[in-house]
Amino acid sequence: MYAYVTADENLRLLGSVVRAWPKAEGSLFPGFTITVLALLGVGRAFQGRLGPGPKRAARQVAVIVLACAIVLVPLLGIRLPIVKITSVSRAMLVATIIVSVVLAWSREPRRAVASWLQSPVGFFTLGTLFAIAMSFGPVIHARGRMVAQPGIYAAFSDWVPGFDGIRVPARFAMIVTLCLSSTAAFAIRTSTGAAIAGTLILLESLAVPISVNANSTEYTQPHLAPLPDRVSIHDAEELYAYVSQLPDGAVLLELPLGEPAFDIRYMFYSTRHWKPLVNGYSGGMPEEYNTLNFSLQDALDRPDRAWQALLQSDATHVVVHEAFYEERRGRAIADWLRSRGAQELASFGGDHVFQIRHSN
Structure with a gap:
């Protein structure tokens, strides 16, 4: 009460x-x-x-x-x-x-x-x-x-x-x-x-302490770059316009994954394309999502395990945001996908769209 x-x-x-x-x-x-x-x-x-x-x-x-x-x-x-x-x-x-x-x-x-x-x-x-x-x-x-x-x-x-x-x-x-x-x-x-x-x-x-667009950079994951302070529906317009044209049955996964500040933005951006999204955020987290999260964090150290977890996620397409990683780690993640046979469909600056399997 x-x-x-x-x-x-x-x-x-x-x-x-x-x-x-x-x-x-x-x-x-x-x-x-x-x-x-x-x-x-x-x-x-x-x-x-x-x-x-x-x-x-x-x-x-x-x-x-x-x-x-x-x-x-x-x-x-x-x-x-x-x-x-x-x-x-x-x-x-x-x-x-x-x-x-x-x-x-x-x-x-x-x-x-x-x-x-x-x-x-x-x-x-x-x-x-x-x-x-x-x-x-x-x-x-x-x-x-x-x-x-x-x-x-x-x-x-x-x-x-x-x-x-x-x-x-x-x-x-x-x-x-x-x-x-x-x-x-x-x-x-x-x-x-x-x-x-x-x-x-x-x-x-007057009691509201911060603006709606304020962003915390106290991430739990390492190797992530600070996100921009503001979010707009016009962010990455070309990228999400392209994603919206992917075939029916396409399931999107965006990297980095598992950090709430990033996953929440992906959910917001999904209103631009309305494709099923592996990323998500809630008060609870399924064990499968935890496994996927930790596996992808170790993609460069344990690439086989990360690739298997990615395939088991049901994602058909992966977007890698290089700018969301520190230093050259984003480029290394994109290279890891290429080495596994992922097909790069498009690139928009530092954002890369890969297909890892055909849509159902």
């Missing part, structure tokens, strides 16, 4: 402030802008739905909101001075009883809540809450202490196909952000909301 009030430490303004419970893959803070705007969107959606006696109905709706907030007490591990609430299930039961009594007692909040739930804002709000609950995983913890078991995620993991294959339940936070952003959109439909949004976006943009 505290992950949602934990920002990435690299944020200039918030990274050292919003750090409730730092842990691996636990910086889920969605940002002030969409959170504030989403709350405004929820409030705005209630306007016009309270009917006659809006003040009275508003108070009753406030009671419902406060009742739901009771659940946060055990989830956040909050210790109250008078009342002790440590059980999530008990807190949910109390909240359910209070909400049921209020809705049963008065028609106005019942009508307002029903109308709100049928609106897009209601849908995205429920989606946000569901995704938050799922992101807690099978066992809910607060500051390292278990507060509830099992969580709703456990039921989906046990009974719904596919959910047990999600490696990190916290990735449901992406759905949280999506739903919050969708809800926030309803807050900027007025000039006041748009002004608030513009101000928040301007202020929060």
